[in-house]
Amino acid sequence: MLSDVMEDYLKAIYYLEREGDAPVGTSRIAEYLEVTSPTVTSMVESLADRGFIEREKYKGVELTDEGETVAVEVVRHHRLLEAYLTEHLDYDWSEVHEEADALEHHISEEFERRVAEALGDPEVDPHGDPIPGADLTPPDEGVGTRLSEHGSGDRVRVERVSDRDAEELAYLQDAGIAPGIVLEVTDVAPFGMVTVAVGDEEQSLPETVARSIRVTTATGSEDRAVGGA
């Protein structure tokens, strides 16, 4: 069996492959998981020995198909749990991430199945992240465009926000920005600061935050500032 820690490394590599360039370097993994580089080096050696990643020394790593399947299963667990906690245990979408992180390694196939069934096999979790299907095909993680790529006057619908940072999530929730919400970019200032109109309110978002929000162009029929599923 695979340890929790190994699963965490595979999940991290999965995210990092999709977020930046491949191959994924030691220090990016180290930063993401909050461990030191030598720790990552020794861990990726084991993962390569066990066939979950391809590794080229001094270059970086890439998931093999087998490693990707493991990562996708953990991601499926995570996102199903986020959806379940929100839908059936009255959690707020901004606070489910940590709970899901703790539980994702410890649920059985049976549990996964029953939770998926209770939810009616949803396609996305409360943050708008796609939930991989039971066949563990990697989902398309790149829906829409980054809010940071838009300019003044664009009306967009929020598709997806990052679930990783609790502080950021609390801020977004407070600002009324969530998946399904339609907003309009009113200004882009130096350093990428983006100002958006959400309903009657204006909010300014630092570039890092705007980059982590994925949006699609809003059609005229959609209501401003009204959330959807």
Next chain:
Amino acid sequence: MLSDVMEDYLKAIYYLEREGDAPVGTSRIAEYLEVTSPTVTSMVESLADRGFIEREKYKGVELTDEGETVAVEVVRHHRLLEAYLTEHLDYDWSEVHEEADALEHHISEEFERRVAEALGDPEVDPHGDPIPGADLTPPDEGVGTRLSEHGSGDRVRVERVSDRDAEELAYLQDAGIAPGIVLEVTDVAPFGMVTVAVGDEEQSLPETVARSIRVTTATGSEDRAVGGA
């Protein structure tokens, strides 16, 4: 923080204190947790150092108040999970134990609270085991008497069955024996083999199984072979 493993040791000592004589010896813990005696010795040293147990060398161990509180919290998690899985995720009462064992160490206070609320703060889990309250006062684990102590003609109501052995549980479920069921002892054979009438069926139970079933004397008003909550 306390590791999963340490929590498992405290939970094991909690059960063993209530099941047999105190203090609890090394080999009983070793057998219960399926590890070797030297492993237990070294682990109980750490637990004693950290104040969770009193230890007397060559004699055995006993939980301190602090250790007992930790054990009771884990037990609360376990039993709430068993109840939740049965009630809300359509699990069968005979198959929830392992899932609860895996999850009990990883749920937050918040999760515990929300699950308890969703269930309406139940007093017992699906096996009839008492669920400790949020204040973590140790519950009375000794309800009723053991089925093995009864003789021919006794009509009793099943209060509680052990949740530890999946095979035994499957057998009992198949035999129609569950908490709430009323049955009548029709025979006690050598080696403690107990024969009981459950509805129209007769079932013979080995002594070890009969000892793990706790019952109370059935009053006339109760229906035979009809389960209750």
Next chain:
DNA sequence: TATAAGGTTTAGATTAGTCTAATCACGGGC
């Protein structure tokens, strides 16, 4: 093209949890 900077790996140590083999303690029976 030589070198310095930045990232990566090696070396060596630490902690937690486990094991086997060997030694030790305690209590019952002669």
Next chain:
DNA sequence: GCCCGTGATTAGACTAATCTAAACCTTATA
């Protein structure tokens, strides 16, 4: 009251995951 068996502990080793400090590649640039 001694001896022996059962159970407990000590001794020593191993694996997984982590760290710090030091040595090592790679690459960009001067």
